[in-house]
Amino acid sequence: MRYVPLDTPKPISKIGLGTWQFGSREWGYGPDFEQRAAQIVRRALDLGVTLFDTAEIYGFGRSERILGAALGDDRAKVVVASKIFPVLPLAPVVQQRAVASAARLGVAGLDLYQVHQPNPVVADTTTMRGMRALQDVGLVGEVGVSNYGLRRWRFAEAALGRRVLSNQVRYSMVDRGPEKDLIPYAEQAGRIVIAYSPLGQGFLSGRYDARNPPTGAVRRANPYFLPENLERGTELIATLREVADAHDATPSQIALAYLLRHPNVVAIPGASGVEQMERNAAAAEIDLADDEYAALVTAAHAFRPITGLAAVPKLIRARTGR
Numbered sequence: 001m002r003y004v005p006l007d008t009p010k011p012i013s014k015i016g017l018g019t020w021q022f023g024s025r026e027w028g029y030g031p032d033f034e035q036r037a038a039q040i041v042r043r044a045l046d047l048g049v050t051l052f053d054t055a056e057i058y059g060f061g062r063s064e065r066i067l068g069a070a071l072g073d074d075r076a077k078v079v080v081a082s083k084i085f086p087v088l089p090l091a092p093v094v095q096q097r098a099v100a101s102a103a104r105l106g107v108a109g110l111d112l113y114q115v116h117q118p119n120p121v122v123a124d125t126t127t128m129r130g131m132r133a134l135q136d137v138g139l140v141g142e143v144g145v146s147n148y149g150l151r152r153w154r155f156a157e158a159a160l161g162r163r164v165l166s167n168q169v170r171y172s173m174v175d176r177g178p179e180k181d182l183i184p185y186a187e188q189a190g191r192i193v194i195a196y197s198p199l200g201q202g203f204l205s206g207r208y209d210a211r212n213p214p215t216g217a218v219r220r221a222n223p224y225f226l227p228e229n230l231e232r233g234t235e236l237i238a239t240l241r242e243v244a245d246a247h248d249a250t251p252s253q254i255a256l257a258y259l260l261r262h263p264n265v266v267a268i269p270g271a272s273g274v275e276q277m278e279r280n281a282a283a284a285e286i287d288l289a290d291d292e293y294a295a296l297v298t299a300a301h302a303f304r305p306i307t308g309l310a311a312v313p314k315l316i317r318a319r320t321g322r
């Protein structure tokens, strides 16, 4: 495993584990998944993974409970990251919700506590007042944000009066927005971009095609899995496979290695089984050659999916079968 080259109380692994899948029906993994989830966590620990990401909203607290129980006594050794879903993130609410998350996780403190998304009405001055109080009493180590643009990330830092260590954003070969300004800022200021959906929710694994789309509500709502887009992704997947073959690796591993080239980026793929976790952890060791990276960039740029409003009627049709 490799770790982020930053001064943090505990090392942060370049590959973390995302746990939205834990206890969340919308992934469609069924009730037996809870046991597998615990095995995934234990294997991740063996492989040197130190970043475990959850949120109070995932399975309405179930993800935090499953993760905390699976970590057991190792909880104190790793970076446990959770998020507040900021419906009304007034300072006392932030504090109360952190206490509840820590209790579900069974930890004395949250190593990283993130604001899940920017609240359109409540300013970060208010939210960060709560975060500062949590840091002052030692219940929260580092503060993070999620789905923030650069301006608001920096505003949050000014409001906190301390570093907001990380911004967790959608970042993968099919969503490269963070390369514009968030990653350069992280590198210049010593912050971290945490890449969520780093495999495009499995799109980049090459496992799915127009005749074989994934099931589960999350991915039925994701336009990348529309038959047209799976079709349009063929070239990109072929390039991933070509690079993967040269490394005796899989397309998913190469898709992760593409992100991890940036020193201040960590990726937190979810996993549906232990073997995926193993492969994802191993991706941290892959070094892409410059020409391989260039080929991946070209293939990623050439991928033009149907997204946004244009995708909505197609998603509805795919769901209703009409």
Ligand SMILES: NC(=O)c1ccc[n+]([C@@H]2O[C@H](COP(=O)([O-])OP(=O)(O)OC[C@H]3O[C@@H](n4cnc5c(N)ncnc54)[C@H](OP(=O)(O)O)[C@@H]3O)[C@@H](O)[C@H]2O)c1
Binding pocket: 017, 018, 019, 020, 021, 053, 054, 116, 146, 147, 168, 169, 195, 196, 197, 198, 199, 200, 201, 202, 203, 205, 207, 214, 250, 252, 253, 268, 269, 270, 271, 272, 273, 275, 276, 277, 279, 280
């Ligand atoms: N902050 C936010 O707003 C936000 C939003 C979304 C996610 N997140 C966080 O980010 C984490 C990851 O994002 P995500 O789960 O949306 O997407 P992701 O990590 O891109 O995709 C995860 C899915 O990809 C497949 N997969 C994983 N490893 C694989 C491998 N080695 N080979 C082949 N397939 C593999 C698995 O599905 P199958 O095996 O079923 O194909 C798995 O459930 C979440 O768990 C959550 O913690 C945060």
